Every structure is written in structure tokens, then in C-alpha cells.
Amino acid sequence: QSALTQPASVSGSPGQSITISCTGTSSDVGSYNLVSWYQQHPDKAPKLMIYEGSKRPSGVSNRFSGSKSGNTASLTISGLQAEDEADYYCCSYARSSIVVFGGGTKLTVL
Amino acid sequence: QVQLQESGPGLVKPSETLSLTCTVSGYSISSGYFWGWIRQPPGKGLEWIGSIYHRGSTYYNPSLKSRVTISIDTSKNQFSLKLSSVTAADTALYYCARHTTQLDWFDPWGQGTLVTVSS
Numbered sequence: 001q002s003a004l005t006q007p008a009s010v011s012g013s014p015g016q017s018i019t020i021s022c023t024g025t026s027s028d029v030g031s032y033n034l035v036s037w038y039q040q041h042p043d044k045a046p047k048l049m050i051y052e053g054s055k056r057p058s059g060v061s062n063r064f065s066g067s068k069s070g071n072t073a074s075l076t077i078s079g080l081q082a083e084d085e086a087d088y089y090c091c092s093y094a095r096s097s098i099v100v101f102g103g104g105t106k107l108t109v110l
Numbered sequence: 111q112v113q114l115q116e117s118g119p120g121l122v123k124p125s126e127t128l129s130l131t132c133t134v135s136g137y138s139i140s141s142g143y144f145w146g147w148i149r150q151p152p153g154k155g156l157e158w159i160g161s162i163y164h165r166g167s168t169y170y171n172p173s174l175k176s177r178v179t180i181s182i183d184t185s186k187n188q189f190s191l192k193l194s195s196v197t198a199a200d201t202a203l204y205y206c207a208r209h210t211t212q213l214d215w216f217d218p219w220g221q222g223t224l225v226t227v228s229s
Binding site: 003034036038045046047048051052057089091093097098099100101102103104 | 172215
């Protein structure tokens, strides 16, 4: 089972919106609505931002949203803020009870 | 508030077995959920190692399955990871986390513990 594919880096200016893609296959992202997204600041543990594709845990800003089309899931951050600068990882359930992560995307707020 | 804390040796010799324990507070692990291990080599991305259900069933990353054992001790509210025949490639920050029954999302996470494989 290969890792999900994410862009290595994305950037945006404060106030703008950015989207991070997460491409899998019909064995994972495409077949299940079980994609989650994590934010990781330097030297910190990952934090759950989105689960089941588009749901936000309590306490996560509504500037963060998730969606899916075919084999690709996406995380959109609107109204970009300096504190959003971090690494972002997608994760999906896959066939045969396997879990696969994306390679991670570094978000830079210009 | 559920909290997880990893513990174990920070240095393991090549070919030996890495052993870590995750202690859970604020929630009884016998009440439900899967409980998982994830690792992150320095400067690299996250890799799922495996997860154990509160009743003991396990699921492992196929790439590590031959070397991994995850067990659970509900009396101590802990679950553990053993990774055998380690090499330098197993050097990583190891996290434990609560994992949903659908093997979906992980939350919360422990703070992580760095394990270095070196002689």
C-alpha cells in the first residue's frame, strides 16, 4: 500500500485561501469517506483538524474545511493566518484494514 | 480529558527489540476504541505502525507486520509496541494515539518519544 500523494509545499498570503490535495486510489480515498487531516507545528504532536472527509472536531476553526472528489481529498484553509504555518498530513483508511498517510505538505504563510 | 504518554528506552542497539509503552489517562481503554502507534523519522512524514482494539484484535502496517507486536493491558490502562530486529531506519519519533473503531482518525496523540537505533 503506497503513501497518499500530497504536494511537498504550498504557500499563501494572510487572508488568502489555499488548498492542499491528497491523492490516493480506489483502494483507499476513492472507496471510503474516512479521510482525516492533521496539522503539525515544529516539535509538536499532530493535531486532528478534519475527520471523515469534512467534519471538524470541536475547537477547530471553521476556516478549515475538507472535501473529496474521486480519489482525491482536499483540505482548504480560508482567511490564512500566520499561525496556520505548519505541516499538514492526510490519512485514509484503506482496504484490508490498513491505514495510510500522505507524505505531508509544508504550508508557508508569506 | 484523555491523555496519552509514551515511555521507553531512547536508545536501542541494531538487531535488538524496541519496546515502548503508552499509558492512557482520563479514559478506560477497556471501554472501547482502537489504540494506535505512529512513527515519524527525523525530518520525514508520518507512518502508521499498527493498532489494537480494546478487546485485543490487531491490525498492522504490512511493511512492518513481520517485526511488530502490539499488546494491551487493560488492568494498567496501557498498550505497548515491540519492534524486533531494528536498524538505523527505525530511528524515529514514536507516537501513540487513540484510534477510532473504523480505523479512521487519530485523536488525541501523545507527545511522542524519540527512539534512536545506534550501537
